[in-house]
Amino acid sequence: MAATSAGKTYHHGDLRNALICAAVDLAGEGGPERVVLREAARRVGVSPTAAYRHFDGRGELLRTVRTHARRELAASMERAAAREPGADDPVLAAERRVTALCRAYVGFAVEHPGLYRAAFCVPRPASACEPGPARPPAEPEIRAYTLLREALEALTALGTARPGARPATGAAAWSAVHGLSLLLVDGPLRRLSAQGRRVAVEATLAMVVSGAGSD
Amino acid sequence: MAATSAGKTYHHGDLRNALICAAVDLAGEGGPERVVLREAARRVGVSPTAAYRHFDGRGELLRTVRTHARRELAASMERAAAREPGADDPVLAAERRVTALCRAYVGFAVEHPGLYRAAFCVPRPASACEPGPARPPAEPEIRAYTLLREALEALTALGTARPGARPATGAAAWSAVHGLSLLLVDGPLRRLSAQGRRVAVEATLAMVVSGAGSD
DNA sequence: GCCCGAAGTTAACCGCATGAACATTCCAGG
DNA sequence: CCTGGAATGTTCATGCGGTTAACTTCGGGC
Numbered sequence: 089m090a091a092t093s094a095g096k097t098y099h100h101g102d103l104r105n106a107l108i109c110a111a112v113d114l115a116g117e118g119g120p121e122r123v124v125l126r127e128a129a130r131r132v133g134v135s136p137t138a139a140y141r142h143f144d145g146r147g148e149l150l151r152t153v154r155t156h157a158r159r160e161l162a163a164s165m166e167r168a169a170a171r172e173p174g175a176d177d178p179v180l181a182a183e184r185r186v187t188a189l190c191r192a193y194v195g196f197a198v199e200h201p202g203l204y205r206a207a208f209c210v211p212r213p214a215s216a217c218e219p220g221p222a223r224p225p226a227e228p229e230i231r232a233y234t235l236l237r238e239a240l241e242a243l244t245a246l247g248t249a250r251p252g253a254r255p256a257t258g259a260a261a262w263s264a265v266h267g268l269s270l271l272l273v274d275g276p277l278r279r280l281s282a283q284g285r286r287v288a289v290e291a292t293l294a295m296v297v298s299g300a301g302s303d
Numbered sequence: 304m305a306a307t308s309a310g311k312t313y314h315h316g317d318l319r320n321a322l323i324c325a326a327v328d329l330a331g332e333g334g335p336e337r338v339v340l341r342e343a344a345r346r347v348g349v350s351p352t353a354a355y356r357h358f359d360g361r362g363e364l365l366r367t368v369r370t371h372a373r374r375e376l377a378a379s380m381e382r383a384a385a386r387e388p389g390a391d392d393p394v395l396a397a398e399r400r401v402t403a404l405c406r407a408y409v410g411f412a413v414e415h416p417g418l419y420r421a422a423f424c425v426p427r428p429a430s431a432c433e434p435g436p437a438r439p440p441a442e443p444e445i446r447a448y449t450l451l452r453e454a455l456e457a458l459t460a461l462g463t464a465r466p467g468a469r470p471a472t473g474a475a476a477w478s479a480v481h482g483l484s485l486l487l488v489d490g491p492l493r494r495l496s497a498q499g500r501r502v503a504v505e506a507t508l509a510m511v512v513s514g515a516g517s518d
Numbered sequence: 519g520c521c522c523g524a525a526g527t528t529a530a531c532c533g534c535a536t537g538a539a540c541a542t543t544c545c546a547g548g
Numbered sequence: 549c550c551t552g553g554a555a556t557g558t559t560c561a562t563g564c565g566g567t568t569a570a571c572t573t574c575g576g577g578c
Binding site: 339340341342351352355360361 | 564565566567568
């Protein structure tokens with residue numbers, strides 16, 4: 089009855105995980121809105137309500153998928169940064185790290201649109217727009233953002249190659265890559281050619297790396 | 304039977320518009336996912352299926368709302384730009400126009416989160432992620448973007464105040480304000496204090512105005 | 519006046535989220 | 549080895565939302 093010893097009997101043995109996988113697949117195929125409890129259950133070969141033994145409802149399933157997607161995004165960024173060749177000049181190295189991270193961020197979004205959208209979705213309980221006094225536990229941290237922010241701080245501390253220009257703030261940079269990703273993946277820039285896309289990415293990178301901080 | 308002469312009889316007289324208004328209200332209250340055919344009909348006091356006489360389905364209703372929202376966004380930006388005092392220095396004036404537009408953009412998003420989200424939603428037919436050869440008629444143009452782009456082009460043509468720095472590309476700038484808006488309205492930056500929000504906005508503005516173009 | 523088509527209506531089907539009550543297994547004690 | 553309860557699944561049932569089909573009213577043109 090260990091997690092992996094699933095038989096084909098009444099008890100699945102690892103339903104929770106199986107459901108998560110199915111849900112992640114769904115998200116990959118069609119984004120968060122495609123993550124449907126019933127469908128996930130169907131794929132796993134179990135009745136819809138079985139899921140409730142492991143999740144509070146669709147909301148929690150989606151939140152789990154989101155966590156997964158965020159992890160993948162961050163991992164993808166780290167891999168890319170690690171692949172980046174070092175440089176003698178520390179400033180250049182720092183700049184490269186930033187651009188590598190950003191490129192990977194947008195790259196992930198473009199390659200896995202569904203997952204990317206799932207990574208930043210908001211499971212809405214149905215209604216509720218103006219939040220009451222509720223204070224959900226302040227999300228756990230988003231690695232992708234942390235990576236970006238730290239890389240930028242490092243770069244800022246070193247100064248830039250070009251005098252007078254300063255790298256963007258973490259939040260500003262995140263805004264840029266996030267916005268670009270969504271515009272490309274889901275938004276009006278969706279149908280840009282690969283070429284056009286590349287141009288937009290480069291322009292955004294330039295803005296982020298040598299854009300001004302707030303002064 | 305002119306558009307506005309609605310009685311309380313069998314025929315509504317101006318259902319289409321009434322539905323649009325209701326739908327826009329809904330979007331304002333809870334974003335695109337809140338735009339529900341049945342609810343709109345309910346609010347107008349008509350049977351759900353009546354809507355099908357005027358819209359192809361929920362998708363078209365949503366698209367109509369989106370158009371409306373985009374118009375409002377653009378209008379809000381233009382109003383803000385118009386309010387901006389002129390300046391003797393044309394460069395300064397151009398910079399001011401850009402920042403005014405951006406501020407208004409983000410401001411609109413923050414003040415009308417639901418509408419803003421609706422303005423950039425994608426009515427999904429249920430499934431379909433990888434586009435076939437389909438080529439929807441290439442959306443009509445998004446004024447908010449055009450305004451931003453043109454203001455930036457003007458600024459670029461003039462050169463910036465600070466030497467060496469160049470304003471961002473239209474796409475990059477749009478990415479920045481769009482991303483920031485979503486992060487603030489719907490995303491992980493959602494629960495920033497008004498203060499924190501302001502800081503993020505200023506940082507982003509600085510990045511956009513004096514960030515580097517692609518070189 | 520009559521007839522047609524536009525604009526509404528009701529009834530019905532399907533999928534989805536969810537809750538309640540019932541069924542099966544597994545496993546800890548005895 | 550046997551047994552009872554906790555886990556884990558299952559079946560029913562409710563309610564909501566999208567959408568279709570078939571029927572009903574009304575407003576006008578002839």
